[in-house]
Amino acid sequence: MPTPKIARHIVRKPPESALEVRHSTVHGQGAFAARNLRRGARIGHYAGQRLSADEVAAMDWDAALTYVFGLSDGSVIDGSDGGNATRHINHSCEPNCVAWEIEGDDGHLRVEIEALRSIVAGSELLLDYRLQIDEGRPEDYPCRCGAAACRGSLIAAAPEAEA
Numbered sequence: 493m494p495t496p497k498i499a500r501h502i503v504r505k506p507p508e509s510a511l512e513v514r515h516s517t518v519h520g521q522g523a524f525a526a527r528n529l530r531r532g533a534r535i536g537h538y539a540g541q542r543l544s545a546d547e548v549a550a551m552d553w554d555a556a557l558t559y560v561f562g563l564s565d566g567s568v569i570d571g572s573d574g575g576n577a578t579r580h581i582n583h584s585c586e587p588n589c590v591a592w593e594i595e596g597d598d599g600h601l602r603v604e605i606e607a608l609r610s611i612v613a614g615s616e617l618l619l620d621y622r623l624q625i626d627e628g629r630p631e632d633y634p635c636r637c638g639a640a641a642c643r644g645s646l647i648a649a650a651p652e653a654e655a
């Protein structure tokens with residue numbers, strides 16, 4: 493029998509993690525740039541438990557204040573359950589990161605976080621949470637990020653119009 497020819501795929505090593513979690517001066521734990529990041533650099537996807545719009549409506553959210561990523565199909569991703577290090581990214585009204593809703597090849601929506609501008613290694617990674625709430629007032633969600641343009645609230649400046 494002839495010796496079979498073997499063609500090997502060259503497997504690339506994944507890029508070094510973009511973030512590391514440690515104590516933050518802003519709030520509790522924070523996520524920090526593990527290396528210099530260029531504008532547009534991928535920081536990671538926001539992992540967590542996925543809840544459909546119906547499951548969200550049926551849940552008792554009063555039990556604890558929970559920040560979740562809301563997707564355009566009404567579902568949410570709760571990073572406090574099965575999340576990854578991106579859940580430690582704190583809020584700032586002058587963020588250096590942005591969260592994009594991406595539709596994967598499988599049709600599922602996911603959240604990808606990338607650098608909004610170049611970020612020096614060791615800097616804290618910050619997102620504008622742009623929270624939307626059904627009840628309550630913006631003052632109920634105070635922001636003390638210290639940015640010059642701080643809105644004073646984690647709530648989005650102008651809620652996006654309903655589609």
Ligand SMILES: [Zn+2]
Pocket residue numbers: 584585586635636637638639641642643644645
């Ligand atoms: Zn602020």
